[in-house]
Amino acid sequence: MIQLSDRVIVALDTPRLEDAKKLLTELQGVITFYKIGLELFSAHGWKAIELVRQFGGRIFLDLKLHDIPTTVAKTAAVICEHEIDMFNVHALGGFEMMRKTAETVNACVKSGRKKPIILAVTILTSHTEEDLSRDLGIQKGIKEEVVSLARLAHKAGLNGVVCSPQEVTLVRKELPKHFTLVTPGVRPPGSDKNDQKRTLTPKVALQAGADYLVIGRPITAAPDPRTQALAIINQE
Numbered sequence: 376m377i378q379l380s381d382r383v384i385v386a387l388d389t390p391r392l393e394d395a396k397k398l399l400t401e402l403q404g405v406i407t408f409y410k411i412g413l414e415l416f417s418a419h420g421w422k423a424i425e426l427v428r429q430f431g432g433r434i435f436l437d438l439k440l441h442d443i444p445t446t447v448a449k450t451a452a453v454i455c456e457h458e459i460d461m462f463n464v465h466a467l468g469g470f471e472m473m474r475k476t477a478e479t480v481n482a483c484v485k486s487g488r489k490k491p492i493i494l495a496v497t498i499l500t501s502h503t504e505e506d507l508s509r510d511l512g513i514q515k516g517i518k519e520e521v522v523s524l525a526r527l528a529h530k531a532g533l534n535g536v537v538c539s540p541q542e543v544t545l546v547r548k549e550l551p552k553h554f555t556l557v558t559p560g561v562r563p564p565g566s567d568k569n570d571q572k573r574t575l576t577p578k579v580a581l582q583a584g585a586d587y588l589v590i591g592r593p594i595t596a597a598p599d600p601r602t603q604a605l606a607i608i609n610q611e
Contacts, residue, residue, distance in 0.1 A: 380608050382581070384435050384557070386410040386591030390418040392426060399430045401601045402594075405608065408460075410589055412437040424457065433460040435557075435589075439496050441465035444472040448479040451493070455483035459491050461557075463537055466495035466524040470531050477532030492535060492555055495528035497521040500539040500560035518542055522549050529554060537589075540580035547584035559589040577607055 385406045387395045395415060409432045415423045416438065427434050436459045440447045447464055454462050464476055473495060484490045498507070498521050507513040513520055521542040526549065528536050535555025538546055543556055558580050577588050590607065597603035 380405065381407060382585075382587050383577070383604070383608065384408040384410050384587050384589045385594055385604070386412065386437075386559075386589055387415050387423070387427075388412055388591050388595070390414050392419050392422065395423065396426060398595055398600060399427065399432065402604055403430055405601055405604050406594075407431070408433045408435065408587070410435040410437050410591075413439075421457065424459070435460065435587075436462040439463055439465045440476075441468045442472075444469075444475040447472050448475040451476045452479050452483055455480050455488050455491060458489040460489075461492040461494065463494040463496050464533075466497050466528050466536065470527055473528055473531035473533055481532075493533045494535045494537050494555065494557055495524065495531075495533050496537045497524040497528075497542070498538070518545055522546055525550055525554075535586070540583060540585060540588075543580060543583040543585050555586050556584060557587045557589060558585040559591075561588045561590050561593075578610055 383406060385402060385408070387398060387409050389395055409427050411423050411427065411434060416436070424434055436454060440450055441464065447468065464473060466473065477493060480491065480493055498517055502517070504517055507517060507520065515523065521538050522545050525536045525538065525546045529550055535557060536546065537557045537559065539560045540558045543558055546556060561577050561580050577590070580588055594600050594604050594607070
């Protein structure tokens with residue numbers, strides 16, 4: 376039996392703090408890691424962070440920072456001061472942006488703050504091959520581009536990447552064992568894919584080499600989120 380309780384990150388994708396609190400209450404004792412993204416953070420900022428901490432949860436701050444190197448590095452310093460467990464930048468921001476972010480966070484950690492896991496988002500799980508070539512002008516295939524961006528993130532000093540479960544095996548082969556792989560686009564058997572295009576089941580994603588699985592609507596939109604979370608965690 377695969378135990379996922381420490382490796383499932385539930386996405387609190389809601390603009391309402393009371394909805395987030397309801398989910399935290401329902402999932403207490405089952406889920407320990409939560410993702411706070413643009414929607415909830417834009418609505419409530421650090422109050423959302425404190426809410427998760429009140430329930431003893433770890434926090435993945437999913438803001439996908441993408442700006443000039445100085446701006447992102449200064450933002451990363453603020454995040455580090457708040458002792459977030461994990462946060463991300465966008466790999467397409469480039470090597471210097473990622474390098475400066477890692478350098479700034481390392482300096483923050485030396486001052487006594489907890490070290491966060493810094494991830495680089497590669498290619499969003501909502502994108503297809505056609506999107507990359509037609510809309511973004513990226514001529515590499517998705518898998519090749521994801522591996523290339525993962526190598527760049529590692530070279531810049533980041534701790535891991537966010538990639539779809541379909542690229543996990545390739546990235547795991549190319550990067551060191553300690554490089555953290557976080558996979559959204561994870562869907563239990565029979566679940567609606569919604570706007571995710573490149574998906575796998577939790578069991579297969581974990582077997583492929585994922586360290587953490589981000590799961591949102593299959594749990595949060597279920598009639599009974601706790602029962603659904605337990606079913607995923609206890610899958611055979």
